[in-house]
Amino acid sequence: MTRQLRLGLFGVSGVGLSALLLWAVAGLHAFGDYHERYGTLLKNVAVSERHTTNVVTSVVFDYRGFDTLGEEFILFASVVGVALLTRDARDERARPRDRLVSDPVGLIGLGLSGALLVIGLYVVAHGPLTPGGGFQGGVVLAGAIAVVYLAGDYRSYRALTPQPAVDFAEGFGAGGFAVVGIASMLLGSAYLHNFGPFGTPGTLASGGSIPMLNLATAIEVTAAFLLLFTEFLEELSVTRLETA
Amino acid sequence: MSYLPYALAVWIFVVGLYGIITSRNLIHLVVCLTLTQSSTYVLLLAIGYVKGATAPVFADVSVGTRAVDPVVQALTLTDIVVSVTVAALLLALAIQVQKRNGTLDPDALTEMSG
Amino acid sequence: MIPLQAMAIALVAFFALALALTHDLVRLTLLSSVYALTLVVLFVVFQAPDVALSELVVGAVAFPLVIVVAIVMQRSG
Numbered sequence: 001m002t003r004q005l006r007l008g009l010f011g012v013s014g015v016g017l018s019a020l021l022l023w024a025v026a027g028l029h030a031f032g033d034y035h036e037r038y039g040t041l042l043k044n045v046a047v048s049e050r051h052t053t054n055v056v057t058s059v060v061f062d063y064r065g066f067d068t069l070g071e072e073f074i075l076f077a078s079v080v081g082v083a084l085l086t087r088d089a090r091d092e093r094a095r096p097r098d099r100l101v102s103d104p105v106g107l108i109g110l111g112l113s114g115a116l117l118v119i120g121l122y123v124v125a126h127g128p129l130t131p132g133g134g135f136q137g138g139v140v141l142a143g144a145i146a147v148v149y150l151a152g153d154y155r156s157y158r159a160l161t162p163q164p165a166v167d168f169a170e171g172f173g174a175g176g177f178a179v180v181g182i183a184s185m186l187l188g189s190a191y192l193h194n195f196g197p198f199g200t201p202g203t204l205a206s207g208g209s210i211p212m213l214n215l216a217t218a219i220e221v222t223a224a225f226l227l228l229f230t231e232f233l234e235e236l237s238v239t240r241l242e243t244a
Numbered sequence: 245m246s247y248l249p250y251a252l253a254v255w256i257f258v259v260g261l262y263g264i265i266t267s268r269n270l271i272h273l274v275v276c277l278t279l280t281q282s283s284t285y286v287l288l289l290a291i292g293y294v295k296g297a298t299a300p301v302f303a304d305v306s307v308g309t310r311a312v313d314p315v316v317q318a319l320t321l322t323d324i325v326v327s328v329t330v331a332a333l334l335l336a337l338a339i340q341v342q343k344r345n346g347t348l349d350p351d352a353l354t355e356m357s358g
Numbered sequence: 359m360i361p362l363q364a365m366a367i368a369l370v371a372f373f374a375l376a377l378a379l380t381h382d383l384v385r386l387t388l389l390s391s392v393y394a395l396t397l398v399v400l401f402v403v404f405q406a407p408d409v410a411l412s413e414l415v416v417g418a419v420a421f422p423l424v425i426v427v428a429i430v431m432q433r434s435g
Contacts, residue, residue: 003351007265007266010261010262014258014261017261018258021254021257022254025247025250025251025254025287028291030246030247031248031293031295032293032294032295032296034293039316042314043314044307044308047307053302053303054302056301056317056318056408059317060321060322067319067322071323075326078326078329079332079333081333081336082332082336085333085336085340086339086340131299131408131410133408135321135322135325135412136321136411136415139325139419139420140419142419143415143418143419143420221325224329225329225419225420228424229423232336232427235431236427249363249404252370252371255371256370256374259374260374262378263377268381269381271383271386271428271429271432272380272383272386275377275390276377279374279377279378282397285401286400289404289406293404293405298405301408320406320409321408321409324412324413324416325412325416328416328420335425339431339432348432
């Protein structure tokens with residue numbers, strides 16, 4: 001099928017698709033006129049029931065915790081897929097020999113890495129209180145370690161992320177989420193039902209099992225992104241060595 | 245005018261599809277796929293919006309103030325992080341394709357071999 | 359709808375079109391980060407700070423790194 005034929009076909013079908021989609025969204029309520037009952041109910045009861053001031057986090061980890069379990073395992077499965085695709089027949093002795101690029105960049109990277117680490121831990125820990133949580137903070141923490149590669153050299157980055165530790169952390173995070181749900185079953189209620197002392201809203205110790213799920217998610221997301229970066233960088237260095 | 249965010253979601257979706265169809269490089273194709281996926285985020289958040297309301301975080305406002313819907317935000321925020329991982333998987337596949345066939349042009353990769 | 363929202367919607371629409379029409383890979387990386395930034399502005403204006411934080415972190419940290427490595431792999435392979 002030539003490009004012109006494909007473009008012509010898209011021209012026709014794209015117009016038809018847009019017309020159908022626009023007709024579909026015209027049947028929704030007007031923008032700003034939201035009046036569904038589930039969201040309104042959750043907004044009103046979440047703070048008093050679960051003692052968390054961030055309603056979105058309590059929805060992610062408690063009210064719709066089962067959907068988040070599914071998303072965690074999508075993350076896990078796709079990272080395992082990347083590892084399988086890129087780890088098959090690589091020469092383990094080949095290591096790149098790049099050095100520190102320049103001293104100012106290294107200094108800025110040092111400061112940035114420390115600041116990003118603190119910010120990431122803050123965002124993870126204050127997930128149930130203010131906007132944040134395991135997903136966002138996990139990526140920031142992975143960025144804090146990736147900055148070591150960007151501003152330093154490959155050796156120090158690899159020293160910070162040994163492969164068995166990252167693999168274990170990722171499995172631990174994903175499995176930890178599932179196991180906390182089982183712990184709730186052992187205590188006599190449904191799977192992933194919230195348990196534990198709820199604390200006072202507005203302090204770090206609040207929300208029952210939400211901080212535990214939050215932490216498991218943060219560990220898993222950090223390890224997943226570090227594994228992705230490491231796999232891609234390994235692949236890159238091997239290719240460069242082969243063509244050098 | 246009150247349906248403009250929904251029309252934006254449809255626009256992003258169709259533009260992403262156009263990018264996928266006219267793509268000459270597999271990496272550009274993966275980025276356009278992510279673009280198409282972002283149209284669903286806009287649609288979800290536009291559905292949950294309440295006029296004159298604030299964010300559903302009650303750390304500094306009292307519980308009864310008008311707030312937007314938290315459920316659609318919960319669905320969207322996990323989806324964003326997961327979609328990057330899926331894009332990384334697709335890029336790893338594209339790298340393997342490049343290794344075996346030497347090209348990343350979708351038009352040249354039409355036949356299955358082996 | 360307040361004018362700030364209309365402006366954010368116009369920016370997102372423009373950069374979505376620009377992203378689909380760019381074929382040069384280095385520009386694509388930069389444009390994807392800029393598009394993520396316009397999406398962050400849109401999400402904040404829609405009163406969704408959690409989602410905005412998520413998109414900001416992903417668009418600044420994770421996505422460009424993955425694309426840049428893929429591009430370098432393509433150039434050297």
